[in-house]
Amino acid sequence: MAERTNPIAVGVIGAQGKMGAQVCKAVDGAPDMELVAMVDTGDGLFSAADAGAEVVVDFTNPDVVMDNVHWCVEQGMNVVVGTSGFTPQRIERVRGWLAHRPQQGVVIAPNFAVGAVLMMEFAARAARYFESVEIVEQHHPAKLDAPSGTALATAAAISAARADAGLGDVPDATKEELDGARGASVEGVRVHSVRARGLVAHQEVIFGALGETLTLRHDSYDRVSFMPGVLLSIRQVLARPGLTVGLNDLLV
Numbered sequence: 001m002a003e004r005t006n007p008i009a010v011g012v013i014g015a016q017g018k019m020g021a022q023v024c025k026a027v028d029g030a031p032d033m034e035l036v037a038m039v040d041t042g043d044g045l046f047s048a049a050d051a052g053a054e055v056v057v058d059f060t061n062p063d064v065v066m067d068n069v070h071w072c073v074e075q076g077m078n079v080v081v082g083t084s085g086f087t088p089q090r091i092e093r094v095r096g097w098l099a100h101r102p103q104q105g106v107v108i109a110p111n112f113a114v115g116a117v118l119m120m121e122f123a124a125r126a127a128r129y130f131e132s133v134e135i136v137e138q139h140h141p142a143k144l145d146a147p148s149g150t151a152l153a154t155a156a157a158i159s160a161a162r163a164d165a166g167l168g169d170v171p172d173a174t175k176e177e178l179d180g181a182r183g184a185s186v187e188g189v190r191v192h193s194v195r196a197r198g199l200v201a202h203q204e205v206i207f208g209a210l211g212e213t214l215t216l217r218h219d220s221y222d223r224v225s226f227m228p229g230v231l232l233s234i235r236q237v238l239a240r241p242g243l244t245v246g247l248n249d250l251l252v
């Protein structure tokens with residue numbers, strides 16, 4: 001394929017938000033991209049299509065993201081999605097929208113930070129060797145969803161690896177508990193959500209076996225940590241028709 005010489009036209013939905021604003025700045029500073037549309041609450045999505053966006057990046061909220069992605073796909077645009085709330089059912093719906101659109105791509109990533117992607121990979125790799133596992137995710141108090149999308153994806157990957165290895169339930173003798181004291185069970189993995197001022201996005205995965213524990217921890221101290229993954233996805237979505245979930249296949 002001939003190398004393109006014109007910049008990638010990018011639109012951002014949720015442009016006034018914490019992530020959206022950071023994405024606009026990163027796209028603006030990328031020599032191979034042009035920021036053509038900044039859309040937020042009350043603005044019409046059509047401005048991204050009118051501006052000729054080839055790739056639209058969505059960082060909004062789980063209540064609106066499905067409508068946004070559907071509309072963009074219908075308009076023929078490629079989409080990079082960071083917004084949380086992607087259940088397996090939602091992912092299948094997006095796959096369905098793309099089924100008859102062989103030219104278009106959508107990338108959905110629960111976390112764009114390279115360290116977080118590796119932490120999830122390492123957790124899936126470690127899962128088969130440990131009888132016990134729990135996840136503690138910590139975020140800023142403005143976060144709308146709990147557990148985080150990253151924690152849900154990590155729990156799902158761990159659960160699949162445990163099932164593959166023939167591991168049974170995580171041992172836990174708890175008989176009496178205050179509501180929530182043992183966190184939420186996500187596919188059999190306990191997830192605890194902390195919300196505190198000063199935090200950005202952090203996660204620990206604690207594995208336990210006889211006489212040892214292994215703790216994997218990732219910290220995003222600043223939202224700039226997500227930008228290399230977002231820019232990589234914008235570049236790659238154009239060459240990846242269909243649905244890509246997570247950054248694992250994009251990182252070389």
Ligand SMILES: NC(=O)C1=CN([C@@H]2O[C@H](COP(=O)(O)OP(=O)(O)OC[C@H]3O[C@@H](n4cnc5c(N)ncnc54)[C@H](OP(=O)(O)O)[C@@H]3O)[C@@H](O)[C@H]2O)C=CC1
Binds near residue numbers: 041059085110112
């Ligand atoms: N995948 C990843 O690596 C990361 C994912 N996230 C996820 O990204 C999402 C956004 O996070 P964050 O930036 O912190 O949230 P913010 O609340 O700071 O930003 C969301 C922005 O989207 C706007 N918005 C809401 N509805 C619409 C709509 N229908 N059309 C256009 N704009 C809209 C909001 O406007 P208003 O305030 O008026 O509602 C707000 O400006 C969350 O789901 C979060 O979990 C966050 C960080 C990293």
Ligand SMILES: O=C(O)C1=N[C@H](C(=O)O)C[C@H](O)C1
Binds near residue numbers: 148149202
């Ligand atoms: O809301 C956030 O801030 C974040 N959301 C994503 C999630 O739900 O996992 C990614 C990261 O943890 C930051």
